[in-house]
Each structure stands twice: as C-alpha cells, then as structure tokens.
Amino acid sequence: MTAAASTGLLTDRYELTMIDAALRDGTADRRCVFELFARRLPGARRFGVVAGTGRLLEQLQRFRFGDDELRFLRDNRVVDAATIAFLQGYRFSGSITAYREGELYFPGSPIVIVEGTFAEAVILETLALSILNFDSAVANAATRMSIAAGDRPLAEMGSRRAAEHSAVAAARAAYIAGFGATSNLEAGRTWGIPTMGTAAHSWTLLHDTEEDAFRSQIDALGIDTTLLVDTYGIEDGVATAIRVAGTQLGGVRIDSGDLPTVAAQVRDQLDALGATGTKITVTSDLDEFSIAALAASPVDAYGVGTSVVTGSGAPTAGMVYKLVARQAADGSWVPVAKSSTGKASMGGRKAAFRTREHGTATSELIVVADGFETLPDTPGHPDARSLQVTIVDGGEVDAGAVGAAGVAAARDHHLRVREELPVRALALSRSDPALPTVFVDAAAS
Amino acid sequence: MTAAASTGLLTDRYELTMIDAALRDGTADRRCVFELFARRLPGARRFGVVAGTGRLLEQLQRFRFGDDELRFLRDNRVVDAATIAFLQGYRFSGSITAYREGELYFPGSPIVIVEGTFAEAVILETLALSILNFDSAVANAATRMSIAAGDRPLAEMGSRRAAEHSAVAAARAAYIAGFGATSNLEAGRTWGIPTMGTAAHSWTLLHDTEEDAFRSQIDALGIDTTLLVDTYGIEDGVATAIRVAGTQLGGVRIDSGDLPTVAAQVRDQLDALGATGTKITVTSDLDEFSIAALAASPVDAYGVGTSVVTGSGAPTAGMVYKLVARQAADGSWVPVAKSSTGKASMGGRKAAFRTREHGTATSELIVVADGFETLPDTPGHPDARSLQVTIVDGGEVDAGAVGAAGVAAARDHHLRVREELPVRALALSRSDPALPTVFVDAAAS
Incomplete structure (x- = not known):
C-alpha cells in the first residue's frame, strides 16, 4: 500500500x-x-x-x-x-x-x-x-470462545470476513486471547502464529468425483489430513472419505447443517466404519454460544470465522x-x-492494580493523582x-x-x-x- | 507494515x-x-x-x-x-x-x-x-445514512473505531456510498476524498479556559471554523463561542446529549444571539436511524463514526x-x-442485468449458462x-x-x-x- x-x-x-x-x-x-x-x-x-x-x-x-x-x-x-x-x-x-x-x-x-x-x-x-x-x-470475543472450547483446539479462519490487513490483526488478537492457530498466512509470517487449513468446497467441485478429490488430497497432504465431507451429502462424504483413506484418516470437516445432530451422526458413522481415531472439525458460523452448545457433542476441534473477526456483535x-x-x-x-x-x-494521572484474595481477583483498583502527588508502586492492599x-x-x-x-x-x-x-x-x-x-x-x- | x-x-x-x-x-x-x-x-x-x-x-x-x-x-x-x-x-x-x-x-x-x-x-x-x-x-450502511441525511452534508469520522488500514478503506466506501468527506487524512491522500475536522475536547481542556481555546482556534483557523461547544456546558459553550467569535462564526459542533432537544435549544440560542447563519454539526453516536430522527431538527451537518465503519450492525x-x-x-x-x-x-457462468420499467428498477435478471452457451449482451427485456x-x-x-x-x-x-x-x-x-x-x-x- x-x-x-x-x-x-x-x-x-x-x-x-x-x-x-x-x-x-x-x-x-x-x-x-x-x-x-x-x-x-x-x-x-x-x-x-x-x-x-x-x-x-x-x-x-x-x-x-x-x-x-x-x-x-x-x-x-x-x-x-x-x-x-x-x-x-x-x-x-x-x-x-x-x-x-x-x-x-x-x-x-x-x-x-x-x-x-x-x-x-x-x-x-x-x-x-x-x-x-x-x-x-x-480479543474480547476470542477469549469467550476459548473459554467455551475448553481443551479442544480452536482455530481462527475469518480472514475473508475482515478487511485484508485487519484479518492479520484479528488472527493475532485471537491467538493472544487463546486461539491456537489461524488460516491466515501473513499472520503466520508476521507474528509467528501456527497456520492451518487443507481444502475448500471448490477442491471437491474441481474434480470429476468427490473420490478423486479426496484421493488427490491424501496423495499430496498425507493420511493425517482433514477431508471436507459436506460438498454433496455428508453421509456419502464420510463413507467415501474412509473408503479412500482407510480408518487411519486424520479428520473430517463439517461446514454446514445442524452441528450437534450432524456431529453425532458422523461420529457414529466413523466409529461404525472403524475410524475411531478420525477427528471431527466443525466450522459452520460458530460463535461462543454455539461452541458452548457443542460441549457435549463428539467434536474434536473448532474453526471460527465471522464471529471472531467481527467481535461477535x-x-x-x-x-x-x-x-x-x-x-x-x-x-x-x-x-x-x-x-x-x-x-x-x-x-x-492514574496507577492501576488488580486486588486479589486467595488468588482470585476482587477489584480493579485505580489510584488517581489530583496534582503533583507521586503515584504509588503498590497500593495499600495486602495482595x-x-x-x-x-x-x-x-x-x-x-x-x-x-x-x-x-x-x-x-x-x-x-x-x-x-x-x-x-x-x-x-x-x-x-x-x-x-x-x-x-x-x-x-x-x- | x-x-x-x-x-x-x-x-x-x-x-x-x-x-x-x-x-x-x-x-x-x-x-x-x-x-x-x-x-x-x-x-x-x-x-x-x-x-x-x-x-x-x-x-x-x-x-x-x-x-x-x-x-x-x-x-x-x-x-x-x-x-x-x-x-x-x-x-x-x-x-x-x-x-x-x-x-x-x-x-x-x-x-x-x-x-x-x-x-x-x-x-x-x-x-x-x-x-x-x-x-x-x-457502503451498505453508508448509503442508508446518506439517504437519511438528504441534502445535509455527511462526514465520515470513524477511523478510531476501525483498524488503522480498514479506516482508510471505510472512508473510501462511505464516500462512494454518498458521504461527502472524511476525517481520515490517508483517505484524502490515497483516494482524493475531501477531509475535514477542527478540534477535539482535548483542545478545550488544554487551555486554562474555554474562551482561550476558542479564541486561539479562531486565530488559527479563521472565523469560518466550527467550535466544539460541549466540553463543559453546552449553553455556556455557545454563549462563549459567539462572544469570542461574533455572530459570523461558521459553526458549532455538539457531541453529546439528546440531540433533537439540544439542537433545537442551540439553534434558538444562536438565533437569539444574532448568529442566525452559524451552522450546527452533530456527531454523537449517529446511525441511519438517529439521522432520520433528526430530519425535522435544525441540524446543518452530520458526522458519523462508529456505526458507519462497523456496518451499522x-x-x-x-x-x-x-x-x-x-x-x-x-x-x-x-x-x-x-x-x-x-x-x-x-x-x-452468469450474465446480470437490471430490468426497468419507466426508469424504475424492477428486477435483478441473471442469465445462467449450463454449459458452452454464449451469454447474451442484452437479455430479452425491453429495458x-x-x-x-x-x-x-x-x-x-x-x-x-x-x-x-x-x-x-x-x-x-x-x-x-x-x-x-x-x-x-x-x-x-x-x-x-x-x-x-x-x-x-x-x-x-
């Protein structure tokens, strides 16, 4: 620029x-x-x-x-x-x-x-x-998503819903607030954030069949890759994924549908096919509330786009x-x-402290100088x-x-x-x- | 960067x-x-x-x-x-x-x-x-504000509520959608958009009195300038403004309060003081709805910040x-x-047309090619x-x-x-x- x-x-x-x-x-x-x-x-x-x-x-x-x-x-x-x-x-x-x-x-x-x-x-x-x-x-939105996700990995993939340079800043802020990775390559280069991503729907549509697309992706990216299974029908997509990849497939990604229902169905299907170690990533218009609603669902990882880069409201x-x-x-x-x-x-002028009791924060204590007074290094509080x-x-x-x-x-x-x-x-x-x-x-x- | x-x-x-x-x-x-x-x-x-x-x-x-x-x-x-x-x-x-x-x-x-x-x-x-x-x-938000503002000038001043490079893009998009100016200097340089702005509350607070601040601003920027009158009390601010500037003052800006009420009071006060040509600019958390609600108020110009750069929801x-x-x-x-x-x-593949009748748009007509067909330059519609x-x-x-x-x-x-x-x-x-x-x-x- x-x-x-x-x-x-x-x-x-x-x-x-x-x-x-x-x-x-x-x-x-x-x-x-x-x-x-x-x-x-x-x-x-x-x-x-x-x-x-x-x-x-x-x-x-x-x-x-x-x-x-x-x-x-x-x-x-x-x-x-x-x-x-x-x-x-x-x-x-x-x-x-x-x-x-x-x-x-x-x-x-x-x-x-x-x-x-x-x-x-x-x-x-x-x-x-x-x-x-x-x-x-x-960051304000991201920390809530991070809390809702608990120990499950959480990736930021909202670059397309923020202006091009804001997208890099958003990836950075989300990472600071607890996300583990980003889809944005510039954020990887500039800020050292782990990057992730495998394929879009266009990848499947480019090929004559979904099977061709999956086979090619595995050839290039290995069996550990995540296959996007919802271009046509999810059930067929999962069946094709395991037929092509075998039961050692790294993961499947679901980007549409009612996620609690779909995640449960896909987990059952994967398990029935013997792919008990294949992970499920969900990425469809998630925010902190829908992540929390998926806490009891068999979801292994979340990808969040729009809501995190726009501050979730x-x-x-x-x-x-x-x-x-x-x-x-x-x-x-x-x-x-x-x-x-x-x-x-x-x-x-002000000096700011966080007071605590037994290790838990209790207040934001702000000492205000009316004039020349020296602001204290520590306030009159035990912790x-x-x-x-x-x-x-x-x-x-x-x-x-x-x-x-x-x-x-x-x-x-x-x-x-x-x-x-x-x-x-x-x-x-x-x-x-x-x-x-x-x-x-x-x-x- | x-x-x-x-x-x-x-x-x-x-x-x-x-x-x-x-x-x-x-x-x-x-x-x-x-x-x-x-x-x-x-x-x-x-x-x-x-x-x-x-x-x-x-x-x-x-x-x-x-x-x-x-x-x-x-x-x-x-x-x-x-x-x-x-x-x-x-x-x-x-x-x-x-x-x-x-x-x-x-x-x-x-x-x-x-x-x-x-x-x-x-x-x-x-x-x-x-x-x-x-x-x-x-632009989607800005055009609605532009429609609501009618013939009254409308300026974008939301840079501080968008990431630093997005702010420049936002100024550009708002201008395309009908705004007349921006506060953002980079948008002025890069995209040729008229820039505007005079003083913040810090200007008044920097000086020992509001009168000092107004006098200095007029000395530097001329009698045509716009004075921000709501740092202390609006009524006192307006009185001071006209006392210092005289009745030929260009304008006053109001950045707080219930704007329909305040604008009417300020207009009455300015008129009573003889400053009938002094314009009123309002800038307090406006969006398309509050602009529309001010249509009958004696407001001469609007400045919009947060709502336009964040797409107003x-x-x-x-x-x-x-x-x-x-x-x-x-x-x-x-x-x-x-x-x-x-x-x-x-x-x-698609070709798109807007159909009209008597000069008014009637539909978005999209011609879709299933295969090799040539897309038409004009559709089968008279206008x-x-x-x-x-x-x-x-x-x-x-x-x-x-x-x-x-x-x-x-x-x-x-x-x-x-x-x-x-x-x-x-x-x-x-x-x-x-x-x-x-x-x-x-x-x-």
Whole structure:
C-alpha cells in the first residue's frame, strides 16, 4: 500500500489542526497526560482483553512525516508552515505506560497512558484508538470462545470476513486471547502464529468425483489430513472419505447443517466404519454460544470465522483517548475532564492494580493523582499486582513487547491472568463487569 | 507494515495446499469460473452496494510472491517445491468481470466473476472476499445514512473505531456510498476524498479556559471554523463561542446529549444571539436511524463514526467465493455447485442485468449458462442494462477503475443508479430485498 512507509497520515485531520493552533498560541509544548480507556465493556461482557499494544509500538516507530505526507498536507492547506516544520521532525519523545498486552481490563481501566507535549501526544489519538479498539474487540470475543472450547483446539479462519490487513490483526488478537492457530498466512509470517487449513468446497467441485478429490488430497497432504465431507451429502462424504483413506484418516470437516445432530451422526458413522481415531472439525458460523452448545457433542476441534473477526456483535471496543492532566503555565499538574452530559471522564494521572484474595481477583483498583502527588508502586492492599508497564520510555520502544516474541508473551500473560478471574466472570451471558472498578485518591492511598 | 511490498500472503493456507495437490494431480490448469456473491443482504436491508473492486485491483497488482514470502512457505513446509516454483512466477493472467463499483446488488448477484486456471483463480479467494466484504459492509450502511441525511452534508469520522488500514478503506466506501468527506487524512491522500475536522475536547481542556481555546482556534483557523461547544456546558459553550467569535462564526459542533432537544435549544440560542447563519454539526453516536430522527431538527451537518465503519450492525457483507463452472477433461464447461444442506449455490457462468420499467428498477435478471452457451449482451427485456464490466482482461487491469478517479466514478455511478430504485427501497426498516432476483436459463433467454 502507498502508506506503507509512513503511518503518519493514519490520523484524523483535527489532530493536525489542533497542533497548528497550539503552535501559534504557545500551548503545543505543555506537558500532557492522555489516557486510553473504555467507559464500558461492549456487549455487556464481564471482562475485556487488551490487545494491540505490540502493534501500536510497531506503527509508532513508523509514525513519521516524509516528503509525500508533507506535500499532501501543504498542497491541501491542512496546516501552515510551522506545523509542516514540526511534523517534518516528528519523533515521539514522551513515555507510554500501558496494561501488558493480554491483560484483562474493566470500565475505567487506564489501558494506555501517553505522556508528552500536547503536540506529540494528541497526534497519536487516532492511531492508538484504531489499533486498540479493533484488536481488543476481537480479543474480547476470542477469549469467550476459548473459554467455551475448553481443551479442544480452536482455530481462527475469518480472514475473508475482515478487511485484508485487519484479518492479520484479528488472527493475532485471537491467538493472544487463546486461539491456537489461524488460516491466515501473513499472520503466520508476521507474528509467528501456527497456520492451518487443507481444502475448500471448490477442491471437491474441481474434480470429476468427490473420490478423486479426496484421493488427490491424501496423495499430496498425507493420511493425517482433514477431508471436507459436506460438498454433496455428508453421509456419502464420510463413507467415501474412509473408503479412500482407510480408518487411519486424520479428520473430517463439517461446514454446514445442524452441528450437534450432524456431529453425532458422523461420529457414529466413523466409529461404525472403524475410524475411531478420525477427528471431527466443525466450522459452520460458530460463535461462543454455539461452541458452548457443542460441549457435549463428539467434536474434536473448532474453526471460527465471522464471529471472531467481527467481535461477535461488538466490532469495536469503544475505547476513547482523553486528555486527563496537563501542566499549567506555572508547571503544576492540573487534572482535566469533560464534564458535559453523558460522556464524563475521570481526570488525573492514574496507577492501576488488580486486588486479589486467595488468588482470585476482587477489584480493579485505580489510584488517581489530583496534582503533583507521586503515584504509588503498590497500593495499600495486602495482595495486589500492578497492571502497568512502561512500553515507551523517552521515545524508546520496549523491544520485548513487539514482534512474534511480544505476541507469545501476551498470550502467556492472558492465559495466566484469566485464571485469576472469579468463576462468575467466565459465564457467557450479558452481565455487569465481573470486577468493580474502584477509584481512590492518591493523597489518601 | 512488513507485508507492504506483497499482498500474496493475505491468503488462507488452504488455497495453497489445494494448489499443491492440484499441481500433482493435473487439475491445476483446468479453466475455472469463480463467482463472488452474497446469499442474502446483511441486516435484512433492501439493497446492497458494491464497494472495494478498485482496491481489489490495486492489491491484485501487488499479489506476488517474493523471496521473503517463498522463504516463509518453504521453511514452514506449507507447500512443496513445485508449488513454490508456481508461486514464484505467479501473475494473474485470467479475466475478471464485475459489477461496477458503486453498483447495487441483491442476493445472488454475480458481483465478481474470476475466470482463469484453478490455481490462479482459487488463490484470490481470501483477498477478494476480505476487500469486498468489508468495503461493501461499510457502503451498505453508508448509503442508508446518506439517504437519511438528504441534502445535509455527511462526514465520515470513524477511523478510531476501525483498524488503522480498514479506516482508510471505510472512508473510501462511505464516500462512494454518498458521504461527502472524511476525517481520515490517508483517505484524502490515497483516494482524493475531501477531509475535514477542527478540534477535539482535548483542545478545550488544554487551555486554562474555554474562551482561550476558542479564541486561539479562531486565530488559527479563521472565523469560518466550527467550535466544539460541549466540553463543559453546552449553553455556556455557545454563549462563549459567539462572544469570542461574533455572530459570523461558521459553526458549532455538539457531541453529546439528546440531540433533537439540544439542537433545537442551540439553534434558538444562536438565533437569539444574532448568529442566525452559524451552522450546527452533530456527531454523537449517529446511525441511519438517529439521522432520520433528526430530519425535522435544525441540524446543518452530520458526522458519523462508529456505526458507519462497523456496518451499522452488519460488519461484514457475508459474501462468498465459489467455484461455479469448470472445464472437464474434454474441454466442455461443467456447471458445479455445493448441494449440501443450507449453503447451496447456483452453478454456471452468469450474465446480470437490471430490468426497468419507466426508469424504475424492477428486477435483478441473471442469465445462467449450463454449459458452452454464449451469454447474451442484452437479455430479452425491453429495458434492461448490463451490470457487468470487464475489469481485468488477460491479466491487464482496467486503469480507469483504480485510484482516485475510480473512486470518483464509483460515487457518481452509485448516486445515479440509486435513483433507479423504487421508493420502497429507501425505507430503513428491515425487509426483504427491494428487487427480486430472477434466474433464467441462457438456452431459453
């Protein structure tokens, strides 16, 4: 894509017009704290999953304005010469503190905190939100599917139902939230995620007979492969599969029909044919609810498409990026917040902790600084862990949070912290958040 | 992004494993016709809007496998050496016939038809679906918002609620479907879409007073600018805006509150202050229904975010890519289709027409070839227009369909063909498709 070299224009115009005005009136250099958070959990879910921070760091490193970007802004009179000069030298030199990727979040959790001058921090609003809102929406859905699937393997195969680059991000987010593999090859290359997939209906239709198609697939991919058996009739398909492959066939895939009924029939048929070790994969419009409904069915693996890449009813996490504190002309910190109807937010710098009792999470504890107070490293609670890590320090990106290693670490972290949740948090029904968010004043903590 | 140079791995693994097996068994070179279509209109809408074909053409030109892509496939044993060699030389050399971008579609419309060898055509499944499914989902929602907005300007500002590259595609699709501008700068640069935006709440919060913020914005952006007046209280905000700017202020923006009530109050207040020409823009969680509900309110312009970029409840168009015909060993064409439960499709090559009476569309007429028959250029109907154009011919991409010129043409086309719809098609409520899809046999037509 033409934008590949630079991510600078993945930005809403108003960020640049604000910088334009701020450079004129002298406020561009005011130190600011922006906070990225969610007012609520989309879809009335019980917890959220932070995903996208590793991607944000990679995009941040390419958030530059080169000649092409500057020419566009100049030719279209988006900003004046002073702003062009500012953008030409733009490098984020501030700091970013964030929830570890894979961490859980709740309403009001300070997921990402960006500190820097107004100009260098405000300009990251759209990029940060785009990435976190999409990736977390997918992770929020994926973790529920992962919980519903239990120990059965779960693969993401929804690339075709998301825009082409979102598909790669979706595979990544689903993997962090507990999926085990993806159909998307670019996600395999870029993020080190295991890839899977064998054949589509077109494979069977290409051949003169289903038998020809199965035979050829086995010749090429081996007896361990999974044959798609529902192009014509499932019963005939299964019979043909075992006739061609023998009873050592790796698996069959079913992509249509009423799955609890069909899975039971196919299992009976496979067993009757002696193919007791042949696995059944189902892939037809699954979501967390239909996966849960298949828990007692003889299904060995799930493939999920549309629902995971579209957030299963909540395609954006709805996070916002708000100025919560700034320095006044005298250098003091001023907490700030919009106070108008319906969209109020909580001003002030924040430190976040998850309190626990006997190893089970009990609250999201957020310590708020009204002014200059130092935020604590630990809150006044006997068992609480800090949720924030520094991922950018003076413009330097934490190398451990990016790339395939960052993804693997995020997945490990997610699966570990999910274990801390109280059992009620794992239910799929709509509910209030599983943990209360508790704000306390830094001066009192 | 690392994948920038090549789009080849934006592909599901099974496409390559099928090619692997097809190269072994001799079917890779069979001529095939794949069809991209929707079984239904998502969200029980009355018509759909084709968007993404211009993007598909651009991505197709970069659908290549370079050393990096091939190394990944080899190292991960995705395919064997023969397939690596095939991919190394891959250039799509077939033809693509498609609905013009911006055209309307209905269930079963053959939106994109790809003809080529099995290997060269099957590999485009994921890329084509990813682009068409996302872009059309956005366009499907956007056209309804555009209809609801009538003559009032409508801007897309949802970048932050879509993944960063999807945001650019969403701006493009919304523009094609009738929006007039976007907040997304990359969409401005890449696709020539007008960009807009002035200031966020952080702008007001950055300053010691709202008055300081407004004064600075006017100094920088001029009296024509739009001031965001709901950071603290809307009534105070409007009063401050006019006190600072005078009665010639361009506009005010309201991003919260019960909009019909608030818009009426703000209009009254502006008029009472003498600012009768100051326009009101509203931007708070709008969708097609809330836009329609504001038709009688004194609102001058709308900004839409989340709902348009997420397809307003239908985040994917749900299109599929199916093999519908192939050549047999003797060179004859064989129509093929999956016949299993629930997901049947209509085999055969197809030509599509929109029939009209007195200038109003009456049906989607699809002529189906069972075998070798030539598809007609015009059907046996007194007033019908052909819906398909050749966008790739022997591997050569139609230069008029890409870039900013392609977007402008698509928007013009959409707004023109939307005029053909019967009035009932323009209602927002859930319904059957506004036109019936009629399949006729080519031999009989």
